Amino acid sequence: MKQLLKVDGLHLRFGGLQVLNDLSLTVREGQIVGLIGPNGAGKTSCFNCLTGIYQPQGGRVYFDGRDVSHLPTHRRARRGMARTWQNLGVIDSLTVTENVMLAQHQRAGYSALAGMLGLAGTWHRERELRRDAAEIIEYFGLDGVADERAGELPYGVRKTCDMAMALATDPRLLMLDEPASGLSPEEALGLSTTLRELRDRLRLTILMIEHHVPLVAEVCDYVYVLNFGELLTEGEPEAIQRHPEVIAAYLGGTAESPAEPEAADDDTVQFASEPPEWPLMAEGKSNGTA
Numbered sequence: 001m002k003q004l005l006k007v008d009g010l011h012l013r014f015g016g017l018q019v020l021n022d023l024s025l026t027v028r029e030g031q032i033v034g035l036i037g038p039n040g041a042g043k044t045s046c047f048n049c050l051t052g053i054y055q056p057q058g059g060r061v062y063f064d065g066r067d068v069s070h071l072p073t074h075r076r077a078r079r080g081m082a083r084t085w086q087n088l089g090v091i092d093s094l095t096v097t098e099n100v101m102l103a104q105h106q107r108a109g110y111s112a113l114a115g116m117l118g119l120a121g122t123w124h125r126e127r128e129l130r131r132d133a134a135e136i137i138e139y140f141g142l143d144g145v146a147d148e149r150a151g152e153l154p155y156g157v158r159k160t161c162d163m164a165m166a167l168a169t170d171p172r173l174l175m176l177d178e179p180a181s182g183l184s185p186e187e188a189l190g191l192s193t194t195l196r197e198l199r200d201r202l203r204l205t206i207l208m209i210e211h212h213v214p215l216v217a218e219v220c221d222y223v224y225v226l227n228f229g230e231l232l233t234e235g236e237p238e239a240i241q242r243h244p245e246v247i248a249a250y251l252g253g254t255a256e257s258p259a260e261p262e263a264a265d266d267d268t269v270q271f272a273s274e275p276p277e278w279p280l281m282a283e284g285k286s287n288g289t290a
């Protein structure tokens with residue numbers, strides 16, 4: 001599988017705070033890759049560097065074999081890098097359809113001024129975009145709320161709208177920032193079906209920040225673990241769940257003696273204490289805390 005995203009030695013500092021320290025990772029085409037780590041580990045900052053929102057002091061980002069480190073956010077998006085937001089990218093005062101169409105506009109193919117003036121050709125393209133938006137909305141099961149203002153919809157529905165908006169940019173790489181946060185445990189696990197479908201039917205590659213371990217274990221091919229801005233370890237989800245340093249990072253303590261894991265009925269561990277969204281799970285068990 002070819003490398004779609006390659007991150008090479010990112011360094012990011014805010015004043016005296018080293019947020020990312022020599023972070024490197026690779027996402028291959030067709031993979032679903034997880035980026036996990038305790039609160040404040042630098043996951044969202046990493047996404048911000050990948051999308052060009054933050055300009056790191058060192059390191060390079062390559063997308064589809066090209067160095068995109070110097071490109072602004074909208075040009076990276078045009079190349080096929082899309083993201084969702086931890087705190088939702090939807091505009092509350094717009095309807096679901098309007099939000100999706102707004103997201104589509106970077107690939108509209110005409111200037112905002114041409115659109116405003118209704119110049120020849122724009123109305124035809126606009127109709128195409130509206131049709132595409134309707135398909136995306138239907139795909140995500142949002143057709144029943146397409147004309148509702150996003151701000152009036154439940155949180156889970158707005159999250160789905162956020163994902164529909166990312167898809168509307170016609171991406172190759174979808175970067176999801178905590179897609180399961182705020183969802184019920186059932187909704188969160190249902191996401192795994194959606195994510196696999198996005199990969200298998202639409203041939204998307206997915207990099208996702210997520211604390212919901214059953215979802216990560218269920219859907220990710222590979223996982224990177226960040227701690228204090230550095231790569232702690234990487235590997236397949238099963239190995240990550242049993243990794244002593246990962247356990248120690250989430251619980252405090254040391255790799256040799258991580259604090260207080262609860263006994264489980266196999267060789268994985270479950271934690272009753274903080275952080276609630278990272279109890280390492282025996283496969284298929286629900287912790288009810290997501």
Ligand SMILES: Nc1ncnc2c1ncn2[C@@H]1O[C@H](COP(=O)(O)OP(=O)(O)OP(=O)(O)O)[C@@H](O)[C@H]1O
Pocket residue numbers: 014017019037038039040041042043044045046
């Ligand atoms: N713009 C900024 N200015 C100053 N500090 C920042 C900025 N953005 C992030 N940080 C700091 O960088 C560190 C990493 O934050 P980041 O949000 O990337 O972590 P995270 O792993 O995504 O955490 P969480 O799981 O809680 O979302 C934190 O200490 C945060 O306060």
